[in-house]
Amino acid sequence: MPGTRIAALGHHQPSRVLTNAHLEALVETSDAWIRQRTGIATRRIAGEDESVTDMAAAAAAKALAASGQAPAEIGLVTVATCFGIDRCPSTAAQVAARLRWPYPWPDLPPPARSRGLDTAPPMMWLPSHSGVSHPGPLTCPITETEEGIVRMKAVIVCASVSHGNTRRIADSMAQVLDAKVVSPEQADLAELAGADLVGFGSGVFYQRLHPRLTDFVKALPTGRGRAFVFATSGLPELPLxxxxxxxxxxxxxKGFEVEANFSCRALDTMMPFKLVGGIQKQRPNDGDLAAARAFAARLRVS
Incomplete structure (x- = not known):
């Protein structure tokens, strides 16, 4: 691109060093064999508590300091990696937040990030004179109007009864959507009517969602809006x-446009599974919670 230049560079590497001598003690090899074929003498190994985000943020902070610019003067934050820890918020969003980059953004959809592109924001830059100031990543849907950037309102109605597992899924989605999570009894009809996106979910009891949730939906007035449904269950869903x-x-x-459904396994202690202490005792696990966040991320950009 004409006029483009590199203003500054930043570098970071983990403190732990793995030498060829260390490798000789682990596998059948030698320093001479490795050097002859690769030229490598040492390599750096990230610690157990050191993530790609940590290293990228450290390097970016050094580059920013060397450039002499303020975070608000940066127009785009991009991270190229195949090893991001979270699907959402993206690694770029987390790095930008640590740099105190003051602009909100939507994340790229997961398919784009799966190709190693991790950017905040995609196709949008808010200049400093826009009057918008935010100290970290805005991890909820946003819309742009003539008046400026407005946060999209999201509410999740969750009936979590036995073990709190459905609530864990709801909370994971809420982190991405910046949504309020309420029980059917706590739900405010006016708040639901004013929401841009409403989620409805519960555990499954004898192949059905909990009546607290279904009875609540039956009593809703007719309206319209975007919605999604989620469930947790001991047994998998039948395709048909x-x-x-x-x-x-x-x-x-009721007039809702249901955009997507989500379900995952969870601890089930209903009869007859109660006789053996329940099934799916380790669910939902970290993978299930990550899948819930990814599902919510797709709703944000749909």
Missing amino acids: APFTRPLVQLLEG
Whole structure:
């Protein structure tokens, strides 16, 4: 690009050093054999508590300091990596937050990040005279109007009864959507009517979502808006009879546009599983929670 130049560079590497001598003690090799074929004498190893985000933020801070510019003068934050810890918020979003980059942004959808491109924000730059100031990543849907940037409102109605597992899934989604999580009894109808996106979820009891949730939806006034449905269960859904289908049909009958469904396994101690202490005792696990966040991220950009 004409006029483009590199203003400054920053570098960071982990403190732990792995030498060829160390490798000789681990595998059948030698310093001479490695040097002859690769030229490598030492390599750096990240610590257990040191992530790509940590290293990228440290290097970016050095580059920013060397450039003599303030965070607000930076127009784009990009991280190229295949080893990001979180699907959402993206590594670039987390690095920008640590740099105190003062602008909100939507993340790139997961397919783009899967190709190693991790950018905040995509196709959007808020100049410093816009009047918008935010000390960290805005991890909720946003819309742009003539008046400026407005946060999209999201609410999650969750009936979590037995072990709190459905609430864990709801909270993971809420982190991405910046959503308020409420029980059916706590839900405010005016707040739901004013929300841009509403999630409805519960555990599954004998192949059905909890009646606290379904009865709540049945009593809703007819309206319209975006919605999604989620569930946790001990047994997997049947392709021809998903747990969420009746609730989706109820919501569509109320005028909602149901954009997507999510389900995952969770501890189930209902009979007869109670006799053996339950099934899916380790679920939802970290992978399930990450999948919930990824699902929410897709809703943000749909």
